[in-house]
Amino acid sequence: MSDSSPLPPVRLHPEAELARDALSTPLLSRAARLARWAGPDTRVDAGGELVDEQVAAAAEVLGLSGDDAAADASEAWRAAVDTGLVEIVDEDAGTVTAGQELALLTAGSPHDVLAVWQGALETVLADAGVPDIEGLEEALAADGELDLSELEWDPEAEAEFLDGVLGNLYLLTVSEDGPGDSPVPLPALAASMIVPSDMGEPTNDVLEQVSDAMMRLDDQFRLLEPVGLVEYQPVDEALMADADEEPAAPVDDTDVSRYGMVRLTPLGLYGLRARLLEAGFTAPAVGDLADKGADALLDGTATFPAGAAHAETEQWLARREPLAAARELLAAARGGDAGAPLRRLRCQQALSLVGVEAEPALREVLDDAELGGLARVWLAERGASDVPAPSEAMIFWLTIDTVAAQLAAEGNSEELRELVQGLAAQHGEFFTTAWRVDHPATADVLEAMGRLHPDKRVAKEARKAAFKARSQQGG
Numbered sequence: 486m487s488d489s490s491p492l493p494p495v496r497l498h499p500e501a502e503l504a505r506d507a508l509s510t511p512l513l514s515r516a517a518r519l520a521r522w523a524g525p526d527t528r529v530d531a532g533g534e535l536v537d538e539q540v541a542a543a544a545e546v547l548g549l550s551g552d553d554a555a556a557d558a559s560e561a562w563r564a565a566v567d568t569g570l571v572e573i574v575d576e577d578a579g580t581v582t583a584g585q586e587l588a589l590l591t592a593g594s595p596h597d598v599l600a601v602w603q604g605a606l607e608t609v610l611a612d613a614g615v616p617d618i619e620g621l622e623e624a625l626a627a628d629g630e631l632d633l634s635e636l637e638w639d640p641e642a643e644a645e646f647l648d649g650v651l652g653n654l655y656l657l658t659v660s661e662d663g664p665g666d667s668p669v670p671l672p673a674l675a676a677s678m679i680v681p682s683d684m685g686e687p688t689n690d691v692l693e694q695v696s697d698a699m700m701r702l703d704d705q706f707r708l709l710e711p712v713g714l715v716e717y718q719p720v721d722e723a724l725m726a727d728a729d730e731e732p733a734a735p736v737d738d739t740d741v742s743r744y745g746m747v748r749l750t751p752l753g754l755y756g757l758r759a760r761l762l763e764a765g766f767t768a769p770a771v772g773d774l775a776d777k778g779a780d781a782l783l784d785g786t787a788t789f790p791a792g793a794a795h796a797e798t799e800q801w802l803a804r805r806e807p808l809a810a811a812r813e814l815l816a817a818a819r820g821g822d823a824g825a826p827l828r829r830l831r832c833q834q835a836l837s838l839v840g841v842e843a844e845p846a847l848r849e850v851l852d853d854a855e856l857g858g859l860a861r862v863w864l865a866e867r868g869a870s871d872v873p874a875p876s877e878a879m880i881f882w883l884t885i886d887t888v889a890a891q892l893a894a895e896g897n898s899e900e901l902r903e904l905v906q907g908l909a910a911q912h913g914e915f916f917t918t919a920w921r922v923d924h925p926a927t928a929d930v931l932e933a934m935g936r937l938h939p940d941k942r943v944a945k946e947a948r949k950a951a952f953k954a955r956s957q958q959g960g
Contacts, residue, residue, distance in 0.1 A: 671745030
């Protein structure tokens with residue numbers, strides 16, 4: 486996943502709702518309870534961990550029992566310390582007190598609560614990249630130093646791998662053609678990091694790497710679920726005939742759920758977006774543009790998928806009077822730059838959401854060379870009276886502008902291919918006139934039509950017209 490191009494916009498839940506989710510996660514709620522429990526008699530070691538005799542007491546306070554009670558209590562304590570819910574008063578004496586951040590969980594804003602939760606998430610992500618305790622003990626040298634070569638563990642590579650997996654899961658979730666709220670099979674997520682995109686049938690070596698990655702991710706997602714990042718259905722242990730064996734990749738879709746299924750929670754989407762922004766990615770959220778001008782809306786939604794652009798525009802319009810909004814949109818849609826056709830397309834889509842109150846704004850631009858065509862379309866669709874017929878020049882200009890916008894929005898899509906075929910079929914002399922259209926994108930549009938049209942004769946006509954247009958433009 487590259488940080489040079491923007492990610493699809495994410496639809497986040499309101500911060501108040503996310504803050505309630507954060508407070509109810511097992512990890513943060515346990516950390517808060519331990520912070521309230523901690524007092525003058527609570528003792529920690531040099532690393533800030535609870536001393537052994539107090540781990541059991543912490544587990545009892547949390548109502549934990551069973552084999553994982555001590556580990557879960559220790560994890561909650563680490564989160565409390567790392568997030569500032571607990572402060573170490575005297576390192577030498579190992580005494581602690583409730584931290585200033587604890588008050589934020591009850592008296593702070595939703596944003597304050599989410600900031601504390603984000604700290605807890607970072608603690609868990611750091612822990613998720615650490616090998617199991619048994620492996621760490623084996624790697625300890627006689628002098629107490631940790632020999633990473635014994636573990637075959639590269640902390641930076643491990644963190645990078647997990648970040649990459651979570652980045653791919655985020656991208657799958659926010660993409661309009663992705664699974665959305667549906668869970669993602671663990672094998673697919675592991676394969677997205679390992680199998681080259683141009684590889685046909687994966688080799689046995691690659692499949693083995695995918696299997697190894699699945700088991701690492703299985704452990705990591707089990708750790709990440711209590712902090713509320715994901716909902717996770719673990720790998721079915723019955724698939725492993727031997728405890729030391731890795732499961733083979735699933736053979737068909739019917740059994741894929743047994744190999745682990747994971748989905749980001751609404752809170753997880755919020756948390757990962759914050760991390761992506763921190764890492765320098767462009768990770769927009771629907772609603773970011775609601776309080777900005779129409780120019781920012783039209784430019785910002787230019788690269789959005791259709792559904793996200795619609796949702797963003799709805800939020801923008803909800804804050805404005807229809808007539809004023811229409812005037813602002815039309816003014817922002819003008820221009821002869823390369824991005825102008827797509828701005829006008831987004832403007833037309835935005836105006837389709839505005840009621841008849843906006844009619845005066847559309848009538849004001851009927852004589853505008855750039856906006857008169859889309860104004861006539863809008864008025865005609867609403868059955869307005871006294872709409873002047875467009876001139877042939879305006880029709881052709883609007884056609885070139887529309888195709889240029891579709892090219893910018895979708896590239897060589899099947900929909901655009903059908904549009905090109907329809908234009909050529911409707912107007913037998915289309916290319917005879919089109920090359921003369923005074924539009925900055927005329928030559929580029931005609932070249933694209935020549936590339937997209939399946940009929941060789943028509944494609945040749947389009948290329949010849951493009952050559953004439955470029956010669957006329959002096960390029």
